[in-house]
Amino acid sequence: MPGDPLQPxxxxxxxxDGTAGEVESRAEFNVHHAKRSLAGLIVLGLRLxxxxxxxxxxxxKGTLFVGCRLAAPExxxxxxxxxxxLVPPFDARPYPTHPAHLYTPEDLAYGFAQDGFxxxxxxxxxxHFLEHGGAAPDLREAIAQRLHDAGIDxxxxxxxxxxxxxxxxxxxxGIMGGHAEPRGSDAYRMAATLxxxxxxxxxxxxxxxxxxxMEAANLGSYFATRTSGELSxxxxxxxxxxxxxxxxxxxxxxxxxxxxxxxxxxxxGDVVGHLTHGGLxxxxxxxxxxxxxxxxxxIGKYFSxxxxxxxxxxxxxxxxxxxxxWAGTVQEIFQAxxxxxxxxxxxxxxxxxxxxxxWAALPVEALLRPLLARSPHGDQSDLILVTDDLDxxxxxxxxxxx
Numbered sequence: 066m067p068g069d070p071l072q073p074x075x076x077x078x079x080x081x082d083g084t085a086g087e088v089e090s091r092a093e094f095n096v097h098h099a100k101r102s103l104a105g106l107i108v109l110g111l112r113l114x115x116x117x118x119x120x121x122x123x124x125x126k127g128t129l130f131v132g133c134r135l136a137a138p139e140x141x142x143x144x145x146x147x148x149x150x151l152v153p154p155f156d157a158r159p160y161p162t163h164p165a166h167l168y169t170p171e172d173l174a175y176g177f178a179q180d181g182f183x184x185x186x187x188x189x190x191x192x193h194f195l196e197h198g199g200a201a202p203d204l205r206e207a208i209a210q211r212l213h214d215a216g217i218d219x220x221x222x223x224x225x226x227x228x229x230x231x232x233x234x235x236x237x238x239g240i241m242g243g244h245a246e247p248r249g250s251d252a253y254r255m256a257a258t259l260x261x262x263x264x265x266x267x268x269x270x271x272x273x274x275x276x277x278x279m280e281a282a283n284l285g286s287y288f289a290t291r292t293s294g295e296l297s298x299x300x301x302x303x304x305x306x307x308x309x310x311x312x313x314x315x316x317x318x319x320x321x322x323x324x325x326x327x328x329x330x331x332x333x334g335d336v337v338g339h340l341t342h343g344g345l346x347x348x349x350x351x352x353x354x355x356x357x358x359x360x361x362x363x364i365g366k367y368f369s370x371x372x373x374x375x376x377x378x379x380x381x382x383x384x385x386x387x388x389x390x391w392a393g394t395v396q397e398i399f400q401a402x403x404x405x406x407x408x409x410x411x412x413x414x415x416x417x418x419x420x421x422x423x424w425a426a427l428p429v430e431a432l433l434r435p436l437l438a439r440s441p442h443g444d445q446s447d448l449i450l451v452t453d454d455l456d457x458x459x460x461x462x463x464x465x466x467x
Contacts, residue, residue: 087219088103089109098123101122105128110162111134114135128150173364185357227336237383239380248307256285263285265290271377284299288342339363340363347376350368384463385401386417398429402416405440
């Protein structure tokens with residue numbers, strides 16, 4: 066849980082403006098406590114057992130404490146008797162049952178310096194996930210995981226609201242592709258370069274948060290304010306450990322590149338800056354054997370892969386880029402096509418398929434065009450582009466970075 070010396074302080078040094086009705090930091094709590102009223106508020110994930118506040122005379126009618134730790138059972142009984150509602154944290158779990166913030170790369174990599182990949186926070190949560198039934202946990206574990214994912218949903222909404230406030234309602238661009246694509250490959254370099262150009266032009270990059278093409282896209286966004294030459298140098302360094310199954314050297318190489326090319330000082334501590342330099346990643350512990358993508362600015366890691374998949378596609382209203390990939394990528398293509406067909410989440414941006422030879426071997430275009438032509442919202446088959454030309458891709462995504 067946050068504040069435990071054995072675990073990271075989730076969210077690092079990134080402050081979030083409080084959402085109306087929600088209390089997410091001790092400083093914010095203290096403001097309301099000094100006014101002697103927490104009535105109707107939602108207090109999220111605070112360590113109220115440390116320097117415990119005195120609730121005597123504080124109005125707690127209708128206050129919802131979610132995932133908070135209180136000093137003693139007597140305190141809990143007193144709060145409930147005066148009209149508060151408590152959803153306590155679940156004990157013996159390595160993850161917070163209601164995170165108030167998205168994760169950072171530092172959170173997921175916590176413990177690597179001492180114990181390698183096996184000792185990372187990310188890996189420890191994955192091991193817990195496997196030990197408790199994986200995708201079919203018992204009811205107690207399932208409730209804890211759903212609470213966690215609800216917290217991630219909430220934090221994701223706030224992070225995106227901050228982005229929209231700073232940049233306007235410009236649609237985010239999703240970049241999908243094979244998780245096994247080696248670092249340094251042509252597809253990896255193409256995805257990284259396109260993401261670099263998109264982020265440099267002010268677009269938010271969204272990925273599935275895994276290795277391969279997903280890492281390449283977040284890497285490109287991470288280098289948004291650096292030169293293409295520096296991006297190429299970083300890829301060359303990463304290419305020395307191309308296979309994500311080499312867990313320790315693969316992770317060490319990513320951390321070394323981050324250290325060699327740190328985020329600009331102006332970005333540190335700013336959620337919008339982190340999204341600009343690294344973009345957003347939405348991975349899942351269902352695929353926890355894959356190393357964490359350590360170039361994303363903000364990370365919404367889920368237990369539920371279904372929620373995570375839907376979230377990626379729901380957010381990518383500015384268009385989706387499909388770099389070479391196989392079963393998982395093809396699944397995402399048709400999930401996205403269904404959303405576009407019905408306009409489930411509103412109008413859709415372009416479907417850009419990078420890699421002419423790869424997509425010629427899979428009859429995706431031949432299936433999509435007649436499908437999208439029959440949309441109840443009109444012929445949308447013109448959204449499809451298959452290309453190797455990044456300039457053409459940028460134009461299809463309605464971005465001018467000249």
